[in-house]
Amino acid sequence: MMGLSSHWLADAAAGLANDMSDASFWMPTQASDQASRVDSLFDFILWLSVFFFVVLMAATVRFAWKYRQKSPNQRTSPVKHNFKIEFLWSAVPTVLLVVIFAWGFNDFTALSATPSNALNLRVVAKQWAWTVSYPQLDRECTPTIDPVSGTQATTFYLPANQPFTVQLSSDDVLHSFWIPAFRVKKDAVPNRYTGFTVTPTVPGSYHLFCAEYCGTNHSRMEGTVEVLNAEDWAKFLSKEDERCKLDLKAPNYGEKLFAKYGCAGCHSVTEDRATVVGPGLYGLPGREESTSAGKVVADDDYLRESIVYASKKIVSGFEGKQMPSFEGRLSEQEIGALIDYIKGLDGHENDGGPTNDDKNE
Amino acid sequence: MATTTVEGVEHGHGHAHEVDFYKESHGLKSWLFTLDHKRIGIMYLVGTLTAFMIAGILALIFRAELLTPQIDLLVNAANPNFQEAASLGRDLYNKLFTLHGALMVFVFIIPVVPAALGNFFLPLMLGAKDVAFPRLNLLSFYIWVLGTAILAVAVLAGQLDTGWTFYTPYSTTKGVGPVVLANLGAFVLGFSSILTGVNFIVTVHKMRAPGMTWNRMPLFIWALYATAVIQVLATPVLAITLLLLVAENVFNIGIFNPAMGGDPVLFQHFFWFYSHPAVYIMILPAFGIISEVISVHAKKHIFGYKAIALSSVAIAIISFLVWGHHMFVSGQSEFAGALFSFLTFAVAVPTAIKVFSWIATLYGGSITLNTPMLYGLMFLFTFTIGGLTGLFLGALSTDVQLHDSYFVVAHFHYVMMGGNVIALLAALHHWYPKMFGRMYNETHGKIGAALVMIGFNLTFFSQFMMGSRGMARRYAEYQPEFQPYHIASTIGAFILGLGLFFTLFYLVRGLFKGKKVGANPWGAVSLEWATQSPPIMHNFHDTPHVDSDPYNFPEIDHSRATGGHH
Amino acid sequence: MAKGYIRGREADIHESHHHVMPIATYMKVFGSLMVLTVLTVLVSEADLGSASLPVAMLVAVIKSAFVIGFFMHLKYDTRFHSFVFFGTLLFIGIFFMLTFVDINTRGTLDNLHANGRYAVDHGLTVRPEPVPHEHTGHEEVNQPIPHEGEAAPAHEGEAAPAAEGEAPSH
């Protein structure tokens, strides 16, 4: 693992050398499918800019030299404007700019496309460390404390050539999940899930940085993503592999929380969705609920919101009931585990994808 | 012909060198309570340049810190507890870049060209005796002083470390303390900007010299007018944003606090609705300066006068539609991101038209390569790089990689420093004889320009490369593979610092040792050159009469127009 | 007649005696403002459902039109002052509209490619076929995911064309 020796990061660099090994002049190595798209647009704009820049500077230097003042009252040209040139140098840039926009927009939406076989990753950012958990695999990569500097670094693992969807949230302030080698970045906003989907292609280890200023150790909120080929990934998944073992080994981690916080006291989990005090939770994920704020699809955001701030969208028919607010009492991990438990009730496999409730009213 | 007016004053019934506005009255009181736009301009110039020097020195300090990958500030053998010293060092780094950002944006770059040079030259170039509201002008200066004082106290005593953007929820976890004080400082500075804007709009509308229609105004005035429009329309929203932030910190009202149901992205909308037009407040006056400098020193009519004038106003309006491109990855909806990206490319077109027009102005000119012209050409070089790198940040997919990286830092320094500061240097040299009645030393000027050119490009071009390769912004420590870039950048920063200090040295020296000059050393034809330098208290003896636009140089050979090719 | 200049053109400006309105007009305007205030309260009493906000805003706009037009003399004032006033409203509109574009459209472009609507029209990225999922629920989770085997080539196959498909087709 990335052992940090006494004099700082110099050694650490050796462990991550290949991040820059086959990097192009401008960009780090292309380690995801999005990387090739971004780099092709980057090169297109780069060569367009270089071309125009050279043309403009050549014109400037030539004019400055050719028309330099040779005699005190040297006569100068009376030309004031020229409609043809002015039209050309307005229209041509406009067309080129629209092309760049369209290309950029198309690749941008690729980040929000979530194929059904994507591996789901739940990333929680808090002041100065990342915690990456795998809801489907019941594994959780927690930060390791560096004995010398006291800062935390997290290493997590991904299978090559399989899309993964990151579901980002933050415990305190804004952070931003950035893997330069994958060309992906998204802010972690408290109280909300944001995310993207990308497919790592080249096995290796790559940097993870926090790109949104978040306080003292903003520059030490580092991490490493290890992209594994097929058999390494299988080894990682195997029982005896110690990496990112969930400390609460019991698979029913969510179930135990459900009991611990007394959810069972008001919500039934049986198939008949019996009403104890609050609505039954069996088969709730994905179902359309009519609530005080209109019809809402019960996706992750809705579940999270209802757990932590119940009064925001009360299911119709339960107006009188007041569910206590769990704001600040549950950590992100626990909320994530509870949501997975509720989703697992009816064997409803995880629909993945960055869950923002597309309100349909 | 406007030229007759100029000659009339200079040769015919030229007045003997009268008492200029410096010697009109003496003593500190005459300066501190002056209503004369020229004295207020000088006071602003001294104030803003001092703030620029302080913020520049801060930049050199943390540039030096970044020479090594790990934190060096406050980390030395003295304090045994390494971890505690390192985190204190990182805190200090955060405070340094916050102070650098806040001082540069709010105190220096927004007021410097409009309030310092604009106050001095707007009435002169319009042929007016003074700005419309002289008392309001003085009030705006004292509000600027008050705002700067509050901001300085906030940062020095209160240890502000939120960055100049004050993003919530980090800035609202501080309670009543540095953020509230810094917000009040910025709030007060905003009012100084609004007052200058109101003053300029009314002066341009109501106090032009007889005969000076809108199409006969110098392009510097067009640029200041467009800037004033933005100042008046954007700064109040900054005022209310800061007020909401103060309320958030003091009363915790929760509109930006996610735990209470607010939305941090809403704060970013409020903040950037002001801050993007603010970057056009910073660059539009520079466009005006470059139009003046290039046409005067090429002795040629500006190419495409209407296009440049209208593109200033177009930029002023479109700049209000594009603020979302700062928030592509911040949780803003993809649809809104697409809309803002498209509009961002719309604002690039008028800017490109301006650059093309300036280069076309050089064609067929009689170019004297003195220091103002050198800085003008340098502006074309650095601003074009700044503008073109904006395309990478405007396109959605590349911005995902480049957002909040050193690529962005390099982009806005190329546009702000490469644009505004280089244009300011061009203006200081171009109008130096008019402001002080003496001439700076030309060879010193060229040396200073060379140092600034080398230092600037070395500092910031290396940041482009490390930014796209993964160097994040506002980092006190970084991965070792970025060290070579940082070393190049720091060396460049010190050369740039040397160049700027050298320029300050010879400009101040020129005040006393420079040889005296007449009213029009460059042979320009706009109105400010029609009065003596330094100008008398009431600018003109009798109101000048204008009958053509200020770019009809005597050297222009109109006979060529018929046979001439273009 | 004082000689003077307005906007740079030499013009004889008469001693500008402003348009003075009779007191009756002021009273009429005041009366209508009172009526409209009562109307505002009535509107809020009546249960108009979702239309109540627009109607209340309409009444407020009418009242403000009276105040601006008559009390602030904008009706009889130089047109540039109205241009300044309504120009400001335009910028406030921009501020509101674009902010609400963001707030109301969060998440609408998700899965643009995955559900094929976009991808099919432009054939840009081939949407990966939904790989048959044996693995359901938690209990099977610790065995290596069965489809891992054939998933890899399928992806490679799929990933490759997607990449080339990308660049040239714009």
Add this chain to the structure above:
Amino acid sequence: MSTAMDVEHGHAAHGHDAHGSDHPAFVAHHFDNAGQQEGAAKLGMWVFLATELLMFSGLFLAYFYMRSQYPEMVLEAHHELNKWLGGLNTVFLITSSLTMALAVRAAQVGNRKQSSMMLVATILFACGFMVIKYIEYSAKIEHGLLPGANFFAQHVTTAGGEMIQKAWYGGPQLFFGVYFLMTGLHGVHVLVGIGLLVWILIRTNKGQFSEHYYTPVENVGLYWHLVDLVWIFLFPLLYLVK
């Protein structure tokens, strides 16, 4: 906050050092004539009013954001506001707008006595407005309907009868935060207006205005009508939510 600026603004164009025959006393030296000075002062005032509008627009956006996210909370929380006091305040402000307009008209025709009488009436209505605002605020503070975290609602109980003391996600403390900010900032502007009106009253009684020179009265009038305009929009949005 904006006091100095308004006062300054009002009589910025008013000059003392009159020199030259065709240069009446009230025209500042840097203006060619009265028409140019009056035009400058009026345009300056309208541009200043534009900045005031933009400042309040920020608060209106915060209000509409809150209303779009928590419609039912806004609906339920606005019942705490006393509609009749709000309505009375609207009547006060509109009447004060009338008396202000009549004061400006009186100044235009040179009737100094009527002008100062109308100014006094405007000031009285403005003070009335502030008194009612004081009553409203003290009632709210006493009921604990305070903005943000220090919100403690006595009469909202949970299902189990337990009193909810703390503010919660999307709770009424948001509404009262926006309420106190909007009406507070508006109240500050009313106080500044009263200061300006007293200053104009003093100058009117000193006879500094005539039918040839009344721009400061007109500008303060414009400022006052703007304050009334903002209230015309505040009243339905805050008090009459439906």
